[in-house]
Amino acid sequence: MKDLNNEKGFIKFILTLIILILLVYAGIVFGKPYYKYSALKSDAKEIARITIGEVDRAKEQVLERAHELKIPLSEDKITVTKTEKTVRIRTSWSETVDYLGLYQKTFNFKIDVEE
Secondary structure: OOHHHOHHHHHHHHHHHHHHHHHHHHHHHHHHHHHHHHHHHHHHHHHHHHOOOOHHHHHHHHHHHHHHOOOOOOHHHOEEEEOOOOEEEEEEEEEEEEEOOOEEEEEEEEEEEEO
16 A cells, blocks of 8 residues: 555556456457357257257247347358257357457357257
8 A cells, every 4th residue: 555655656556457457358358259159059959959850940049049149140050950869050150359449359150069
């Protein structure tokens, strides 16, 4: 607390705080697409597990969940195939993250689950 009373200590404190805030913000911005990917993959596994031959219904459920998660996914990007014993759901999409207008990164996600 003694260092905050002089000018150098206060400036170091403010700079450290700003850097910490920027790092936390970067973690949130870049972590959100991975969270959405993980959530949709988990839901797709569950949908494949409980779907009994209803290919169109499974596709609708995956698309509905993608829209709930705000994933830019269209119906033609979702493939649901049924074999004798399994249901396979495949999809892919790209998502671009913008960090304060300074840096942009495009993430490509693919889901291929079979239950």
